[in-house]
Amino acid sequence: MPQIKVPATSANLGPGYDTLGLALSLYNNFKVKKRNDQLLKIKIIDKNQNKIIKIANSENLVVLAYQKYFDFIDQNLKGAEIIEEMHTPLARGLGSSSSAIIGGLAAAAIVSGTLISEKDFIQLAVALEKHPDNVIPALVGGLTINFYCNNNYDYYKIDVEQDLDFILVVPDFELKTEKLRQVLPKKISYSGAISNLSRVSLLTAAFINREYHLLKTAMEDQLHQPFRKKLIKGFDQVLKTAYDSGAYGAALSGAGPTILACAGDNLEVIAENMKSVFESNSINTAVYKVKACNQSLYQILKEEIS
Numbered sequence: 001m002p003q004i005k006v007p008a009t010s011a012n013l014g015p016g017y018d019t020l021g022l023a024l025s026l027y028n029n030f031k032v033k034k035r036n037d038q039l040l041k042i043k044i045i046d047k048n049q050n051k052i053i054k055i056a057n058s059e060n061l062v063v064l065a066y067q068k069y070f071d072f073i074d075q076n077l078k079g080a081e082i083i084e085e086m087h088t089p090l091a092r093g094l095g096s097s098s099s100a101i102i103g104g105l106a107a108a109a110i111v112s113g114t115l116i117s118e119k120d121f122i123q124l125a126v127a128l129e130k131h132p133d134n135v136i137p138a139l140v141g142g143l144t145i146n147f148y149c150n151n152n153y154d155y156y157k158i159d160v161e162q163d164l165d166f167i168l169v170v171p172d173f174e175l176k177t178e179k180l181r182q183v184l185p186k187k188i189s190y191s192g193a194i195s196n197l198s199r200v201s202l203l204t205a206a207f208i209n210r211e212y213h214l215l216k217t218a219m220e221d222q223l224h225q226p227f228r229k230k231l232i233k234g235f236d237q238v239l240k241t242a243y244d245s246g247a248y249g250a251a252l253s254g255a256g257p258t259i260l261a262c263a264g265d266n267l268e269v270i271a272e273n274m275k276s277v278f279e280s281n282s283i284n285t286a287v288y289k290v291k292a293c294n295q296s297l298y299q300i301l302k303e304e305i306s
Helices: 061-073 096-112 118-129 132-140 177-182 190-209 212-218 225-231 235-244 267-280 297-305
Strands: 003-012 016-034 040-046 051-053 080-086 143-149 152-158 165-171 249-252 259-263 285-290
Touching: 003 096, 003 132, 003 297, 016 096, 016 132, 016 165, 016 190, 016 285, 040 061, 061 080, 061 096, 061 118, 080 096, 096 118, 096 132, 096 297, 118 132, 118 152, 132 143, 132 152, 132 297, 143 190, 152 190, 165 267, 190 212, 212 249, 225 235, 225 249, 235 249, 235 259, 235 267, 259 267, 267 285
Parallel strands: 040 080
Antiparallel strands: 003 016, 016 080, 016 143, 040 051, 143 152, 165 259, 165 285, 249 259
């Protein structure tokens, strides 16, 4: 049974709202088995809570992505059994929906024996997810700068060195992206936009040149975190504690509520201290210590299907 590993993703990274995305070494695994009919059977297992998640096919992103792929290649649907083992926490700002979409599209590519171009793969994924900063790094790995040009979504990829670690502190409550977009203001100031432009430029330079001491300034944000943090008790104190404990940078992961910190050492101390702030606010957390995933799933599919 072929197996597909789709990485978790952390979007925005502070100033890169809807622009930056990072693939992480925390994976959702998809086991795919072909059928001789047109039935599609999906089983989703949440490995964090050791339970099966039931989602109607009409709302299941794995199903919708799988069907969309066959529509695009103009082939009759081929049946499959797909088991998704979720290690990425659901609705916590770590790209669980993007993972389902990429997994469904990849499964369809394997079952059909037809791999579409990377550009078309990206357009299909974004059409389903709406957020390129999550689906693109899930497909190609690394830190991606995502942009829209000539009626297509595209990216520039930066491979992130393995000497940098990422701490994910995941509060035990969900925040839906739709709700978190509603708290954002309709207008922003020129000064706020200029501040974020300078920080995004600095952040990309910091990753390319491995000058991680720049990340504390580079991960500052004025476009979304000041508004979203109001829904996350203790947010400012968690960030301050991360820096006081030795983190290079810290920011909301995607729409939250997960908070990501970048570090070179003292991982255990940083993680424990960040977790303690949440616990002092009566919020349970899970902690993951991961690295960047630079491997491209698309290239793996290319090698397998060619």
